[in-house]
Each structure stands twice: as structure tokens, then as C-alpha cells.
Amino acid sequence: MQWYVLRVAANKEMQVKETLAQKVEKDALADIVGRIEVPVERIRRIRGNKQTVHKRKLYPGYVFMEMEPAEDGRVQEKAWFMIKETSGVGDFINSDGIPTPMRDTDVAKMLLEAEKPEEAPSIKVEFEKGDMIKIREGAFENFEGTVDSIDTERGIVKVIVAIFGRPTPLDIEYWQIEKM
Numbered sequence: 001m002q003w004y005v006l007r008v009a010a011n012k013e014m015q016v017k018e019t020l021a022q023k024v025e026k027d028a029l030a031d032i033v034g035r036i037e038v039p040v041e042r043i044r045r046i047r048g049n050k051q052t053v054h055k056r057k058l059y060p061g062y063v064f065m066e067m068e069p070a071e072d073g074r075v076q077e078k079a080w081f082m083i084k085e086t087s088g089v090g091d092f093i094n095s096d097g098i099p100t101p102m103r104d105t106d107v108a109k110m111l112l113e114a115e116k117p118e119e120a121p122s123i124k125v126e127f128e129k130g131d132m133i134k135i136r137e138g139a140f141e142n143f144e145g146t147v148d149s150i151d152t153e154r155g156i157v158k159v160i161v162a163i164f165g166r167p168t169p170l171d172i173e174y175w176q177i178e179k180m
Contacts, residue, residue, distance in 0.1 A: 001034045002101035003110070004075075006063045006083065007090035013038045016063050016088045023082050032079045034066030039113040044155075045175070058113055062093075064102075073098045127157060132180040135159070140170060144180065 008016045017038050024033045039058040044051055065083075070076045075083070075092070083089055092099035102110070127133065131147045145161035148169060155174050160167050 001066045001068050003107045004065050004067055004099050004101055005093040006065060007093060008061060008063050009088040009090070010061055012088035013057055013060070013063055016086060019086050019088075020063070020065070020083065023086065027078065027082055029079055029082060032068050032076050033082075034068075036066070037064040037110070038062075039064070039110055041113070059110075063089075064110055069101070075099055127174070127177070127179065133157075133159060133177040134180050135161075135172060135176060136178050137176045138172065140172070145170070150174075 006016075017036050020033075020036050024030060024036075040055045041058055043054050043056050045054060067075060067079055074080075094100035127147050127150060129147055129149060133145060133147055135141055135143045135145070140161060143161045143163075145159040148158040148160050150157050156171050157174050157177060159170050159172055159177065161170055162168070
């Protein structure tokens with residue numbers, strides 16, 4: 001079997017994946033269609049003292065399918081009609097009648113991301129040391145400063161701010177600041 005990439009409607013990736021999986025089971029196409037994946041990463045957000053975990057799609061607008069191609073390289077007819085009749089599905093990537101399978105290196109990367117164990121989710125911080133920021137909330141609202149260090153485990157950013165003309169380090173939660 002080889003992996004192919006399907007374009008799908010925005011924010012419909014999981015719905016398309018579930019619908020395709022149900023159709024594969026119902027139409028007994030398991031010998032033609034293998035796995036169907038939508039790689040996601042878990043992101044932890046901290047606001048105040050509350051932590052929430054969100055799932056973010058790594059490839060928005062795409063669903064990955066493992067299929068057995070026909071001898072001429074085309075998608076087998078039964079699978080083709082099942083896919084095209086699914087609501088929200090566009091077309092295969094690089095398809096001029098014959099979809100192009102993914103390269104082995106791309107498949108390995110995608111599968112590694114899709115099959116990650118349920119590890120502790122990471123905090124997405126879009127700041128780096130030395131970035132100029134502005135504080136959006138809190139006691140030091142509207143102050144400007146420079147990022148000194150980032151504690152991704154706790155979601156805390158150490159910022160150097162000039163208070164009364166002297167550089168002062170502040171520990172601020174990452175969501176309270178914005179890049180300038």
C-alpha cells in the first residue's frame with residue numbers, strides 16, 4: 001500500500017476521516033484502503049491558574065490515506081467513487097488523473113507525528129530571547145521590554161522592563177504579552 005494526500009474542506013478533516021473509515025468498513029474496502037490519518041499535536045494553554053489542552057492539526061486541510069493502487073497507478077475504481085462521494089473531499093494532491101503517492105521520507109515524518117504517544121502536551125510560545133514585547137495585561141500593562149528567558153514548562157516569560165529608568169526583570173505569563 002502507498003500513502004496519498006487528500007485535500008479536504010477547512011475544519012472538516014476529522015469528520016472526513018471518520019466518514020471515510022465508516023465507508024471503508026461498510027463497503028468492505030479494507031483490502032484496498034488501509035489507514036486514514038489526520039496528524040495532530042496537543043498544546044497546553046495556561047491562563048491564570050487554569051490549564052487547558054487543545055488539539056491542533058499539523059496539516060490543516062489535508063487527510064492522509066493509505067491505499068493499494070491499481071496496476072496503472074490510479075486509485076482503484078471502488079475506492080475512487082467512495083472517496084469522491086464523501087462530503088468535504090476535494091481531490092488528491094498532484095493528481096492529473098493519477099494521484100502521486102507520498103515519498104517514503106514524507107510518510108515516515110507524517111507517521112511519526114501521527115503516532116506520537118500521548119505525551120505531555122507542549123506550550124506554544126511564539127517568543128524568543130531578545131524579542132521586543134509589550135505587556136497586554138496585568139499590573140505592568142502597556143510596558144515594553146525584552147524577553148530574557150522562557151520557562152515553557154510553566155508558561156512563564158522573564159521580561160526585562162525599564163522601571164524608573166532601571167532595567168527590572170519581571171516574570172509574566174506568556175499570554176499576557178505580545179510581540180512588537
